[in-house]
Amino acid sequence: MKVLIADDDAQLVRALSVTLAARGYEVVTATDGRAAIDAVITERPDIVMLDLGMPRLDGIGVLEGIRGWSQVPVLVLSGRTDSSDKVDALDAGADDYVTKPFQMDELLARLRALGRRRAPAGVDSAPTIRIGDLVVDLVAKQVTAPEGPAIRLTPTEWRLLEVLVTNPDRLMTREMLLTEVWGPSHGNDSGYLRLYVAQLRRKLEPDPAHPRYLVTESGMGYRFSPAGVTPGN
Numbered sequence: 132m133k134v135l136i137a138d139d140d141a142q143l144v145r146a147l148s149v150t151l152a153a154r155g156y157e158v159v160t161a162t163d164g165r166a167a168i169d170a171v172i173t174e175r176p177d178i179v180m181l182d183l184g185m186p187r188l189d190g191i192g193v194l195e196g197i198r199g200w201s202q203v204p205v206l207v208l209s210g211r212t213d214s215s216d217k218v219d220a221l222d223a224g225a226d227d228y229v230t231k232p233f234q235m236d237e238l239l240a241r242l243r244a245l246g247r248r249r250a251p252a253g254v255d256s257a258p259t260i261r262i263g264d265l266v267v268d269l270v271a272k273q274v275t276a277p278e279g280p281a282i283r284l285t286p287t288e289w290r291l292l293e294v295l296v297t298n299p300d301r302l303m304t305r306e307m308l309l310t311e312v313w314g315p316s317h318g319n320d321s322g323y324l325r326l327y328v329a330q331l332r333r334k335l336e337p338d339p340a341h342p343r344y345l346v347t348e349s350g351m352g353y354r355f356s357p358a359g360v361t362p363g364n
Contacts, residue, residue: 132246133157135176137167137193138208139185143231147180150235156242164188168196168270172258176203178245183209183220191223198224199293200258200269204245208233260296262335262344263359267296274335282334287312291327292335295345295355304352328353 134151138144139162148158159174161167163186171179179197183190190207197203207220210231217228226248227241260267265282266275272289273281284292294311295303305321313323328347332339343359 132178133159133174133176134242135159135161135167135170135174135179137161137164137170137179137185137190138182139163140182150239151242154239162186164190164193164196167193171197171201171203172270178242179203179205180242181205181207181225183207183211183216191219194220194223194225196270196272199272200297204248206241206245208238260299261357262296263337265335267292269293269297284331284334288327288331288334291324292331295353299355299357302348302352302354306352308352324353 132155134156136144136147136151136158137160138147141162144160144162148160151158159170159176161170165187167179167181167185168188170176181190181193185193188196190209194205197205204226205224207225207228208231209216209220209228211217212230220228226245229238229241258268258270260269262274264277268275272293274284274292275281290312291308294308305324306319308324309320312327313320328345329339332342332345336342336344343361344356346354346356346360348354
């Protein structure tokens with residue numbers, strides 16, 4: 132099992148690396164947040180051990196950067212003991228939280244538990260997804276055209292697009308999308324959804340009046356079709 136240790140405490144990283152390697156884990160390391168995201172993309176670890184207080188990009192930023200496309204289990208290791216920090220990390224997508232200093236036996240037990248719960252190989256999406264000639268970068272959270280600038284999306288437009296493209300060829304009902312993007316209290320506000328889907332189509336579809344990729348399922352919701360559908364079908 133491969134474990135990514137993302138922490139800027141060199142002494143702790145060395146100690147964890149030796150301990151985990153002695154127990155049969157394959158260990159890769161990152162000393163800042165940007166490097167941690169890069170390592171998740173290139174190394175595809177089975178578990179991530181993540182410090183919250185890293186340079187370049189903090190742990191919450193790392194979680195936000197990978198959760199749009201990867202469900203790799205994340206164990207936060209942090210010296211922050213305030214309950215709000217734990218809540219923020221768990222809300223951002225962490226699976227477990229251990230406060231420093233910790234007992235190694237407890238840490239190893241939590242790693243084993245996360246290892247049993249990890250997603251099967253191949254479940255994660257690619258960090259980039261194509262919509263025709265456009266590239267959706269789930270890490271950078273942007274859409275780019277060939278040799279062109281990024282296409283500007285509002286935070287709400289991005290969140291709606293992210294939900295659709297990470298569920299390819301799956302019917303996403305109006306209620307599911309409204310709850311995911313706007314929250315449970317907006318489950319019946321279909322007007323919001325129609326407005327934002329129309330805005331996304333204007334920005335991303337070759338012919339917004341005849342969408343190929345962001346497809347309406349009449350009376351039910353919407354679906355992202357990676358291969359594109361023939362307009363009119």
